[in-house]
Amino acid sequence: MKKHFLFILFLSFLNQAFAQKPATPLQTLQVEKTLQATSEQTLQVEKTLQATSEQTLQVEKTLQATSLLFGVAYYDEYMPYERLEKDVAMMKEAGINVVRIAESTWSTVEPQDNVWDFSHIDRVLNAMHKGGIKVIIGTPTYAFPTWLAKKYPDILATTSKGKNLYGARQNMDITNEHFRFHAERVIRKIMEHVKDHPAIIGYQVDNETKAYGTAGDNVQKAFVAYMKDKFKTLEAVNKAFGLDYWSNRINNWDDFPTVNGTFNASINASLNSEFSKFQRQIVTDYLAWQAKIVKEYAKPTQFVTQNFDLDWHGYSYGIQPDVDHFAAAKALDVAGVDIYHPTQDVLTGIEISLGGDLTRSMKNRNYFVLETEAQGFPQWVPYPNQLRLQAFSHLASGANMLEYWHWHSIHNSAETYWKGLLSHDFEPNPTYNEAKTIGKDFARLSDKLINLKKKNDVAVLFSNEAQTAFNAFSFGWGARETYNDILRPYYDALYKMNVGMDFVDGTKNPELSNYKLIIVPALYAASDELLKKLNQFVKDGGHVVYTFKSGFSDENVKVRSTVQPAIINEACGISYSQFTVPQNVSLKNDPFGVGKDNNKINTWMELITPTTAKVLAYYEHPSWGNYAAVTQNQFGKGLATYVGCMTTSALTEKIMKDALGKANLWKTEQSLTFPIITKSGVNQQGKTIRYFFNYSAVPQKVQYTFNNGNELLSNKSIATNTSLDLEAWGVKIIEEN
Structure with missing residues (x-):
């Protein structure tokens, strides 16, 4: 999902300021067993989920044979009135061939403890299947229901700033035994219910997962177990981390203090960094745990993915500090990413390129863009041609799927003003109409643009x-x-x-x-x-x-x-x-x-x-x-x-x-500079594909100095050393002969 507004961040700050004292954790030994990176269970998970497994290879083979995926996130349960049939019709008109559902709706699926309602999932699955639209099912574990918070308050994470309060998403301790029990149950119930539905092509585990700063007593004890396993002796810890400073030396494992206090970054960055590494391992193990459960039910032709996000500076910015993406991606068949970026006069394509290059590198193969903005923040409503420019920029970095968050704007939530492909009136608008051209071009050119292979020096x-x-x-x-x-x-x-x-x-x-x-x-x-x-x-x-x-x-x-x-x-x-x-x-x-x-x-x-x-x-x-x-x-x-x-x-x-x-490495491509961006790769027919983008509001002429080819969007031949005209925010795609 999207980043919340400053208002939500302010509420989070208030929650921390008035936080309760941490509750005593239960059964911490079981938590330690779950969390130890070197445990037999973790090793078994890695062995089961390694990228060379037969199931993963089958999934990859299946994906190689599919068409480009163009889609949206869709939430029937958020709708103010009945319009599913109309939405399907509008999606088909726009060329949308995939939707992601269910990752936000634990409280809808399980309104009370062990009481189940799959009606929204069933409605959408059946409607999409009837309309020929594929479906990705998300596990709904990144936001848990009120009854669970009331029954087990210890699920709410204790962080370095205190005890979380209920309300915001991603406020839980993902290692908590009660959370794990109920998360596993809801995943299994959904999988048992949907596993045979023909509309489903894959599954997304959780959503933009992190450890969320969880650092309660149970996590601290698990960290001590991790330290014992890694360093063996306290003498080794004291020496490695320089703990004689300020009498921080630890002489008994039972005296190991909380990392939330003495060993914060300003006092001992060594131990703080090790704890951050441990928290990233929590995320890796958690996603592998979910992927293993899902794969018990998934068919060999269905993929498992996750929507990793990037460091956030008001938009996707760089390396995510809270997730070891390359390690976490091992449990997945396809790496996925959420990429959000400025548009209008400050659209550069850099964030699209960086997010794509990083995600492609995680598994050295094509990837999915599971979320990006259609309209997004008010300041991000795209100029004409920018939505097309952005869409093909994702493909140029090796994406095989492009999904918008989301289909419809929401009428009352933290994300009310994060607009989807449709505005609040659900009627066609300029962004939706431009998306229709993207859908048609994706469908028409899919066999030439999918599975682009890239080799970089x-x-x-x-x-x-x-x-x-x-x-x-x-x-x-x-x-x-x-x-x-x-x-x-x-x-x-x-x-x-x-x-x-x-x-x-x-x-x-x-x-x-x-x-x-x-x-x-x-x-x-x-x-x-x-x-x-x-x-x-x-x-x-x-x-x-x-x-x-x-x-x-x-x-x-x-x-x-x-x-x-x-x-x-x-x-x-x-x-x-x-x-x-x-x-x-x-x-x-x-x-x-x-x-x-x-x-x-x-x-x-x-x-x-x-x-x-x-x-x-x-x-x-x-x-x-x-x-x-x-x-x-x-x-x-x-x-x-x-x-x-x-x-x-x-x-x-x-x-x-x-x-x-x-x-x-100064080659022909370097004769072109921003705002002209060019990217290339080899398609599944073995031909070189060259993208040319104009990231400016001024039309540009480009001297085409590469091999003769065909411009795919216009279906016109182009010869070497001829001029290529790029309109404002325009794109051309050449398939070399």
């Missing part, structure tokens, strides 16, 4: 562990930027230069040899093994671009006592021991030619001394002028670039352009 190496650690220490230097604020400028710069990218997870022993250039933003916490692997990648001929604060601490967020940047200094050919917050600092002599206003350094600067590196830029400052800001070093067969400061967008683009050129 560039990857962004990210790390949830580095993200947690970097964000935890932002108070230490008064930084306004988060981890994603460091990552995004580099991704954005490459996107605008039409460089295709994958994401690799730095915590998963990533395979790097498939790439020629790797971007490493703020790798603040990392193991020796990963840093040595990056050194070897450069030595073997690869190119790496590092930002500041990389290699600074180990995987336990303990700052290394060696020369910084630790370990990677070998490949980077530099060292530093001091850093500061710049005041009126720029780069000497404007080395990248960006002009005075763009040549400034913001937020952070490391005082770098080159050893073997070539200096690309020195600081311009009376005291810091002898120190390097940006360096480049030949190491073995490859090249390592290190950016020791927070640069402006213009500087970042120039640095990346230099890196691309030296990696021999």
Whole structure:
């Protein structure tokens, strides 16, 4: 579902402010057994759900044979009057061929304890099947009913801010034994009821799942069990996390204090980061648990997915800090994502591309967009042509499904002004009419656009562990930027230069040899093994671009006592021991030619001394002028670039352009720049598909320099070295001969 308005966030704040004292948890030993990452049950789940299983392979084979899916979320139970038949007719007219239902309606399905009502599900399943529209069933566990909250108040999570109160969604402890019992029961009851219905093509487990900050006594005890299993002894914990500081040393497992208090991020980021990792493991295990239950009933031709969301800065922004997406995706047949973004004059396509690249990389295959806006917030109502531009942008990154949240605007809820494809009057509108053109084109071109395969030479190496650690220490230097604020400028710069990218997870022993250039933003916490692997990648001929604060601490967020940047200094050919917050600092002599206003350094600067590196830029400052800001070093067969400061967008683009050129990755596509965006891949017929997007309100002419082909939307031939006309917010799709 969508992000709530500030009003809901305010209510949540009030709930926390007047929270009750935590209740004593029941049967914590059972919770510990459920949560231990190394438990036999978890290992069995992983074994059962691994991507190479026969069932998953069958699902993948089935999906390869399907058409593009174009759909909406649909909630019959929210409707103010009877209109199901009319909705189906309007959906068919728009070319909608799939709907997602049921993930929001536990209280409708189970109005009282063990009292069941499947009438809304049945009505929609039967109506959609009659209309030839496929259905995805969601498990309704992300918001639980009032009777369950009353019967078991301990289901409401205790967080670092206190006890949650009932009202908001996603306010529960997903490890709680009572929640698990009732969640499993509602899932099984729904699955038993719907499993044989011919309209169903797949299932979504939960919704934008996270641990929701759950940190009650039961979770704390489970965390201690996790720590015992991982570190074996308290001496190892004390040493790894530096707990002698402020007498935080733990000398008896029974004395292990709550992570909510003494060990918050400002006091011991090491233990805080480990607890965050543990909470992400809770999410991974929870989704695997749900997927396993669903697969007991699902047919081999039906998929299981989940709608992951991204970090939220008023819209989808970057790496989600609360979910280990690559680990959680292992339990799924298809990775799914929710992508929301600004439109109108600030539509860039960056969020569509980033969310798509990340989700495609989770399982190295095509993915589903399970939610994106049709109208969305009032400020997001799309200009003419923008809905089409957005739709084909999702396909260009490898999406096989595009679903809007949602079909109809809701008349009384927190999301009343998050508008669907239809407005509150349920009548056709310009956005709906534009969607009709998308549906027709998806149906007509499905066999040419589905299952697009992409091969990229560039990857962004990210790390949830580095993200947690970097964000935890932002108070230490008064930084306004988060981890994603460091990552995004580099991704954005490459996107605008039409460089295709994958994401690799730095915590998963990533395979790097498939790439020629790797971007490493703020790798603040990392193991020796990963840093040595990056050194070897450069030595073997690869190119790496590092930002500041990389290699600074180990995987336990303990700052290394060696020369910084630790370990990677070998490949980077530099060292530093001091850093500061710049005041009126720029780069000497404007080395990248960006002009005075763009040549400034913001937020952070490391005082770098080159050893073997070539200096690309020195600081311009009376005291810091002898120190390097940006360096480049030949190491073995490859090249390592290190950016020791927070640069402006213009500087970042120039640095990346230099890196691309030296990696021999400046190709024909790079002759085009934003607002012209081009993406490509190979379709299931083995032909190259090239998308051209105009992300501006001004018509553009593009010199088409690729192979002869056919423009699919107009069905017109196009020859190499001819002009391609793109209308405002327009799109062209070429299938090469």
